[in-house]
Amino acid sequence: MVASTLSKTVSILVAGTLGVIAAPAPALVTRQTISALSSSQIAAFRPFTFFASTAYCQPSNTLAWNCGANCNANPGFVPVASGGDGSSVQFWYVGFDPGHNSVIVAHQGTDTSKIEALLTDANAGMSHLDASLFPGVPSSVEAHSGFASEQAKTAPSILAAVQKALSAHSSNQVTLVGHSLGAALALLDAVYLPLHLPGVSFKTVGYGMPRVGNQAFADYVDSHVTSLTRINNREDPVPILPGRFLGFHHPSGEVHIQDSGVWDSCPGQDNTSNLCTTGDVGNIFEGSTSDHEGPYDGVEMGC
Numbered sequence: 001m002v003a004s005t006l007s008k009t010v011s012i013l014v015a016g017t018l019g020v021i022a023a024p025a026p027a028l029v030t031r032q033t034i035s036a037l038s039s040s041q042i043a044a045f046r047p048f049t050f051f052a053s054t055a056y057c058q059p060s061n062t063l064a065w066n067c068g069a070n071c072n073a074n075p076g077f078v079p080v081a082s083g084g085d086g087s088s089v090q091f092w093y094v095g096f097d098p099g100h101n102s103v104i105v106a107h108q109g110t111d112t113s114k115i116e117a118l119l120t121d122a123n124a125g126m127s128h129l130d131a132s133l134f135p136g137v138p139s140s141v142e143a144h145s146g147f148a149s150e151q152a153k154t155a156p157s158i159l160a161a162v163q164k165a166l167s168a169h170s171s172n173q174v175t176l177v178g179h180s181l182g183a184a185l186a187l188l189d190a191v192y193l194p195l196h197l198p199g200v201s202f203k204t205v206g207y208g209m210p211r212v213g214n215q216a217f218a219d220y221v222d223s224h225v226t227s228l229t230r231i232n233n234r235e236d237p238v239p240i241l242p243g244r245f246l247g248f249h250h251p252s253g254e255v256h257i258q259d260s261g262v263w264d265s266c267p268g269q270d271n272t273s274n275l276c277t278t279g280d281v282g283n284i285f286e287g288s289t290s291d292h293e294g295p296y297d298g299v300e301m302g303c
């Protein structure tokens with residue numbers, strides 16, 4: 001890590017300590033308990049883990065579904081569209097998974113150093129969601145400006161590809177996946193797509209997802225986004241960024257992979273139990289960046 005990033009990070013952490021003390025009580029109170037997933041529940045995520053990893057492959061390869069182990073892990077997949085250049089626009093692809101009778105939308109992430117630089121940039125503010133893309137979403141709902149502008153770049157192409165895939169396969173289900181920045185984009189798609197596709201059911205699985213928006217965003221997600229799971233690996237610091245003291249909050253739906261390999265379901269938003277990421281990874285120095293890529297049940301993210 002370069003010195004300038006480090007000093008910026010240190011000042012954020014100092015502010016963060018103060019912010020945590022002053023943090024208001026979480027909006028959502030839940031009486032559920034933290035519980036371990038069964039091995040079959042863990043195994044059920046595996047196809048989605050590979051779909052998220054596949055998003056790191058070149059669009060020409062995902063469109064041909066010819067990308068080695070990642071593609072081979074979901075052999076029946078029928079690609080419909082892909083895009084992105086891997087720098088100004090993250091790779092993405094859309095297709096149909098006959099096994100789950102679901103359209104899949106996947107977004108590429110970034111490497112750990114890039115996402116950390118993006119997320120510890122204290123100047124990266126939040127903004128309202130674009131009213132033409134997100135009609136009817138209250139103006140109190142704000143998201144990280146960088147994530148929102150990135151999602152806007154691919155939104156129309158992804159919506160068109162999803163509509164095409166749903167009708168071509170007479171499907172009524174869409175599953176959104178992504179890792180890292182890709183998980184943040186998947187979450188924004190999970191807010192965006194249902195506004196344009198009434199009657200379709202949605203499921204979202206994000207890996208190493210950073211915080212995407214403010215408290216109103218997290219609450220909106222909890223009440224509108226059905227079936228969200230955020231899978232966080234061990235001491236990965238990305239899910240604790242950007243800091244809550246900057247006004248960012250996670251929605252519910254965390255599954256935390258413990259150092260022991262147990263997968264625990266964590267109720268509520270930003271659960272501060274030490275079994276959950278917000279409680280376990282107190283600051284980025286307690287984090288281990290290598291945990292960001294995985295393994296998630298044996299799968300390392302990347303093509």
Ligand SMILES: *[C@@H]1O[C@H](CO)[C@@H](O)[C@H](O)[C@H]1NC(C)=O
Binds near residue numbers: 030032033
């Ligand atoms: C964290 O999980 C526990 C269950 O063990 C629950 O009682 C608590 O309300 C949760 N905390 C938050 C902030 O949601």
